[in-house]
Amino acid sequence: MGLLLSASAAAIGIxxxxxxxxxxxxxxxxxxxxGAVMAFGSGVLIATLALELVxxxxxxxxxxxxxxxxxxxxxxxxxxxxxxxxxxxxxxxHSTGESGSRNVTARRGGDTPGDEAAIAVGALLDGIPEAIVxxxxxxxxxPVGIVAAIALSNVPEGLAGTVPLKRSGxxxxxxxxxxxxxxxxxxxxxxVGAALMADASPEALAVVLSLAAxxxxxxxxxxxxxxxxDDDRQFTxxxxxxxxxxxxxxxxxx
Numbered sequence: 001m002g003l004l005l006s007a008s009a010a011a012i013g014i015x016x017x018x019x020x021x022x023x024x025x026x027x028x029x030x031x032x033x034x035g036a037v038m039a040f041g042s043g044v045l046i047a048t049l050a051l052e053l054v055x056x057x058x059x060x061x062x063x064x065x066x067x068x069x070x071x072x073x074x075x076x077x078x079x080x081x082x083x084x085x086x087x088x089x090x091x092x093x094h095s096t097g098e099s100g101s102r103n104v105t106a107r108r109g110g111d112t113p114g115d116e117a118a119i120a121v122g123a124l125l126d127g128i129p130e131a132i133v134x135x136x137x138x139x140x141x142x143p144v145g146i147v148a149a150i151a152l153s154n155v156p157e158g159l160a161g162t163v164p165l166k167r168s169g170x171x172x173x174x175x176x177x178x179x180x181x182x183x184x185x186x187x188x189x190x191x192v193g194a195a196l197m198a199d200a201s202p203e204a205l206a207v208v209l210s211l212a213a214x215x216x217x218x219x220x221x222x223x224x225x226x227x228x229x230d231d232d233r234q235f236t237x238x239x240x241x242x243x244x245x246x247x248x249x250x251x252x253x254x
Contacts, residue, residue: 010191013146016152017161019158038156041155054070054210072214077125078222127183
């Protein structure tokens, strides 16, 4: 039952990539609307990792496993993010002869045909830590707050990744298979995480939870907030704060 709950929670949280993809395929949304969703999701995710993941990791009074795991998660995410940025930049220079910028749009592939691999890898870098977090959290019941935060953040992720694929001439079938495949891999990661950590020691659990939290914070800092600020410079901070407060209130009322 626990594994089924983990799989269901991960499918809901990560599967909203497909929702974002369908929205991008059907409508051309204003960039400010996308930025607002991204900013709100950033605030919710920060609240979730601070108030739930790190708090749960440190419940046993262990400090150093939390510090080590959190730092390692951030380093691993940033290293992977840089690798995808370099891959995308090389593809863009090869296609256009121009230097590619190292921002989140480049990491997700930009508008250059042939960047599908970079888009997919970038989405996996975001999705796998999120799925592991969901799998671990589902051990004690359906993690409503975490699933809601991750689901909200993945809508603009799927939207931003689909736009360049659509512009490069890819079919809707290809787009749905891409995001669907990433969702399946993420669900598998949640199951692996839940199964491996079922009988883990408090120290090991603290390392894994804080590692996922560190990766999520690095993802929010590297990808979500900069993109939200690019789309809407005026209200990003306020909307992110609103997202944090909503997540905080929901946790307190739960």
